[in-house]
Amino acid sequence: PCGGAIPEELVSELKLSHEIIEREFDHLDLHIKNELIHRKGKGVVIWRDKFDHFITKKAIQKGAKVIDRSPCINVKPMDGGYKVLTPKDKLECRYLIAADGCNSTVLSSLGWPRYNSEDVALTVQYEMVMAPDLINDKFGEKIIHLFFGKDISKRGYGWIFPKTDIISVGWGCQLSLIKNTTKEFNYFIKSIKNLIKDAKKIKKVAHLVPTTIRNTLYSQNLFAIGDAAGFVDPLSGKGIAYSIISSEIAASIIKKYFNELNHPLIEKAYNKKLDRMFLSVLRKKKSIQPDVYSSDDSIIRFLNLWKNNRSSVIAKQLWEIN
Numbered sequence: 001p002c003g004g005a006i007p008e009e010l011v012s013e014l015k016l017s018h019e020i021i022e023r024e025f026d027h028l029d030l031h032i033k034n035e036l037i038h039r040k041g042k043g044v045v046i047w048r049d050k051f052d053h054f055i056t057k058k059a060i061q062k063g064a065k066v067i068d069r070s071p072c073i074n075v076k077p078m079d080g081g082y083k084v085l086t087p088k089d090k091l092e093c094r095y096l097i098a099a100d101g102c103n104s105t106v107l108s109s110l111g112w113p114r115y116n117s118e119d120v121a122l123t124v125q126y127e128m129v130m131a132p133d134l135i136n137d138k139f140g141e142k143i144i145h146l147f148f149g150k151d152i153s154k155r156g157y158g159w160i161f162p163k164t165d166i167i168s169v170g171w172g173c174q175l176s177l178i179k180n181t182t183k184e185f186n187y188f189i190k191s192i193k194n195l196i197k198d199a200k201k202i203k204k205v206a207h208l209v210p211t212t213i214r215n216t217l218y219s220q221n222l223f224a225i226g227d228a229a230g231f232v233d234p235l236s237g238k239g240i241a242y243s244i245i246s247s248e249i250a251a252s253i254i255k256k257y258f259n260e261l262n263h264p265l266i267e268k269a270y271n272k273k274l275d276r277m278f279l280s281v282l283r284k285k286k287s288i289q290p291d292v293y294s295s296d297d298s299i300i301r302f303l304n305l306w307k308n309n310r311s312s313v314i315a316k317q318l319w320e321i322n
């Protein structure tokens, strides 16, 4: 379950093939109260199953062995590595990468804490069928829509991401601030009822997404990446690019230190590379997130800044001085 919006840069970096792309976008429409802010921003919308399959195939081409239908049910440390238990197998490894998302079984098996309710957002999403012509009429051919406001979500927002003939209609809010999920999600749906009245709901899913980075990201040959590590933008909830970048960083470090078990420099190298690529920016975003979502006026101030600036620049420079 994912909105599936990814930035243009990732499309070219991954050489994403055309059949994976459901729709391109070149603008974001930011709705709050009766205001509409039109922001430039290029990217594409994808279905996660197709996208994940595309990436998995790439990994196989590079020599990865995929063991399908074999979930990890437990992990035990052993001399010189880990033993990963699945319903059918016991797999032994020297290094382990926890890439199993927000509720990581790998990390909880090894005693790493689960996220608490302040550190995750709960999302609810409908998939709704709609004729492509109607999608273009209602939402614009190349526009994704975000809906803000304290009435819609105390810390989060709603969205409509049009795909080819389906629209993903979702809502997310920091879990600890939700009083009644159904009521709050339905309030959002009601607020956009005119936009979606010709769409037919075919699926409803709920999912958690972390909004806080873990304190520990590496320990004893074990790397946390992606949602398992909390690598998600706390302002927008996007995390696909960070999960890919963190996997590449972890893999490059393992390659370098493969024959030197638990080398003292691994943790430092991992943190340093993450920091340089995106982590320091995510931390800065996290530090302004409560203030950004503190009131409608504050959200509007953020959206007006976001119209002409990257959110990283807002977090690092503009939020404090404006």
Ligand SMILES: Cc1cc2nc3c(=O)[nH]c(=O)nc-3n(C[C@H](O)[C@H](O)[C@H](O)COP(=O)(O)OP(=O)(O)OC[C@H]3O[C@@H](n4cnc5c(N)ncnc54)[C@H](O)[C@@H]3O)c2cc1C
Pocket (backbone or CB within 6 Å): 001, 002, 003, 004, 005, 006, 070, 071, 072, 073, 099, 100, 101, 102, 104, 105, 106, 123, 124, 125, 170, 207, 208, 209, 225, 226, 227, 228, 231, 232, 237, 238, 239, 240, 241, 243
């Ligand atoms: C509703 C919603 C909308 C979102 N929209 C966007 C968006 O538009 N753009 C964006 O960039 N980000 C978005 N995100 C965030 C994004 O989905 C995540 O940040 C991203 O998927 C993280 O990737 P990941 O590989 O770390 O984790 P996941 O995508 O959660 O993948 C974890 C994988 O591990 C597997 N797994 C889990 N447990 C086990 C186990 N025990 N054994 C084996 N395998 C296991 C799962 O099946 C899954 O394949 C959204 C999130 C949600 C919830």
